[in-house]
Amino acid sequence: MISPIPPRPPSPALGWLLLMPAVVGMLISLVLPSVQTVLLSFESGGALTPGTPAGFDNYGRVLGDGGPFWAALGFSLSLVLLPLLVALVAGPLLALALDRAGGLVRRAGVVVLWLSLIVFSPTAVAASWLRGLRPAETGLVSLVRSLGDPATAPGALRLIIAAATFGVVCALAVTAFLPALRGGTPGPAVLAVAGVVVLAMLAAGLQAFTIGVALTRGGPRAATQTPAGLQYDYGFVMAQPGMGATVATVTGLVLGVLGVAATIVAVATRMRLSITPRAAGSAAKGGSPVAVAAGAAALVVTVAVTLVLTWPWLSALTEPAESTGTGLRTQVNTWVPALAGAVVSVGTAYLAALGIGGLRPLGRRSEWLLLPFAPWLFVGVGPLSVAGWSNFRGMRLLDTFAVLVQPFLVSVPALLVLTLLCKGLAERTDRDLLGGVVLPSLPMAGVLTGAVTLVNAQDVLWPLLVTHDRGLATAPVAQMLQLTQFGRTAVDAALTTPLPVVVIALLAVVAAQLLYLDRLTLTVGGESRWPIPATPA
Known part of the structure; x- marks a missing residue:
């Protein structure tokens, strides 16, 4: 009997070719604005x-004695102390409880937690908390006074942000730690993920x-100033782009x-993700009765705390709002550019990922x-907004529909x-590139496209800067403008989370969790090509 001929691996040159669109996108949308920002800071x-x-x-005024940057930096970092505690303590414990519970509890728990991500809107959160300024309001929302x-003010804002983001942080932490617990090296993997x-x-x-x-x-009195707010004030309120670029440069x-x-943490620990096969006949399996009860209890407690802390927003949803003049056009302005930007940036990233991770042009060091992309891993639109606004103004694209697309060509x-x-x-595959890497990774590209779409749609800074035509206002911008209108008694808290979008996103999350994400594993350490255990349901 003749043994089957193993598939011939593609040439590493194809990996370099797939990487090129991301390199070009990085140079145009990340490197160039960064260099322009640095140059502007000296003007x-x-x-x-x-x-x-x-x-x-400019640097002397911003960073010198009496300069505003260091106080803003300290306060900004203090805003994440409570959320960080949630992410590093509550997140891993909840992930462990859900992982041990297995079966329906784990799947349902992740879907319920992801609902917090789907409906999270910073402008809606702010609008709902401002209701606490009314004399008749009592309870948690009155903290805003x-x-x-x-x-x-600093302590109150820290507590408000911690309360508003509790569910979001729990969802993101569980999403990050669950695959690490399912891998073959849970201890080191959890530590790497925590870092x-x-x-x-x-x-x-x-x-x-x-x-x-x-x-x-x-x-x-600048008690709650952040670097992002300081940059916005300098660059766009006071019309001093050099000062704004200085803050952006230091922040960047x-x-x-x-x-x-x-x-470096991800690469040096040899971190990798994979999809495990589902164990045959395991659909009804779960953990022990004690583990199931513990997982369900942990989920119920987390959901209860989330509901209490997000009550200002939940109660605002049921409050009748005044007519805003927004409609279908506002939602089109919000979601079409958000989706377009996500498809482009994630699509470019996916091609590069196939080139680097799938074809491995540098072998084990690929x-x-x-x-080269790492300096912009965590950079949002803010640090690049001064140069970005100037570039789009030079191209005469301000106040156009096209400019609503986030200015990133690669995520x-x-x-x-x-x-x-x-x-x-x-x-971990002995199949060809298409069957062993491309097809199994496509669903993750879709998941990330959806996630980036949600993030893009809720951004308020970029559309606020590049459009002044009210007909081009996105939902977050329209909500922000409502907050500034004198005499307005109620803001439409649901404007940024329209029901059709929430339903579509929730259905997508359910499908992704049941069919794909529930089998995602994260491991660190040496390479392994042997079969890995199937994931029990």
Whole structure:
């Protein structure tokens, strides 16, 4: 009997070819704006007038004695202390409980937690908490009244953000830690994931913008100012792009260090993702009765705490809002550009991930090709907004529908995740590239496209900067504008989470969890090509 001929591996040159679109996208949408931001930081002048050389004067004003940056940086990092505690304590414990429970409890738990991500909207959160300024309001929402005093405002804003993001942080933490618990090296894998989670949350705190700006605008007396808010004030409120670019440059440098550190953690630990086969006849299996009860109890407690902490938003949904003049056009402005940007940025990242993780042009060292992208792993639109606004103004694209698309041609977070997945799939398959890597990784590309779409749609900074035509307002911008209208008594809290979108996203999450994500594993350490155990349902 003649043994079957193993499939011939594709040429590594194809890997370099697949990487090229991401490299071009990085140069155009990440490197170029970053360089322009640095150059702008050495200029002074108005947004609409030619800049003049300023040397290091801007840096002296921002970073020197009495400069506002360091206080803003410290406060911004303090905003993530409570969420970080939730992510590192509650997240792993809940993930462990759900993993031990198995079966229906694990699947249902992840879907329920993901609902917090689907409906999370920073502008809606801010709008709902501002209802606490009414004299008749009592309970948790009345905490917002403490924002008027410089002595109590910082602590109050920390508590509000911790409460509003509790469910989101739990969902993200469980999503990150569950695959690590299912892999063959749960201890080291959990530690590696925890390291990346810490770095990611610090980066998120550095870019905190929407809730703080909507609730306090950095006040009172700059007590709640953040680097993102400071950059916005300098660059777009005071029309001093050089000063705004200075804040953006320093913030971008810190974010770059965090991104490089996270990438090194992933690559140095040989982190990889994979999809395990489902065990035959295991659909009804779960953990022991004690484990099932513990998992269900942990889920119920988490959901109960989430409901209590998000009650200001939940109660705002049932409150009749005044007519806003928004309709289908606002939703089109919100979701079509968000989806378009996600398809482009994740699609480019997916091709590069196939090249790096699947075809491995540098062999075992191929993951180090992620390092040039690493400085922008955690960079959002904020640090690049000053240069981005200037570029789109020069192209005469401001106040156009096209400019609503987020200005990223490659999603670096998606590139990292998809590369780790393609690497894990390539190590554990004896099939060709199409059957062993491409087809099993396509669903993850779809999941990430949906996730990036949700993030894009809830962003308020970019559409707020590049459009002034009310007919081009996205739902978050329309909500933000409602908050600034004098005499408005109620804001439409559901504007940013339309029911059809929530239903579609929830159905997609259910399908992804049942058919795909429930079998995702994360491992670290040496390469392995032997079959891995099937995941029990």
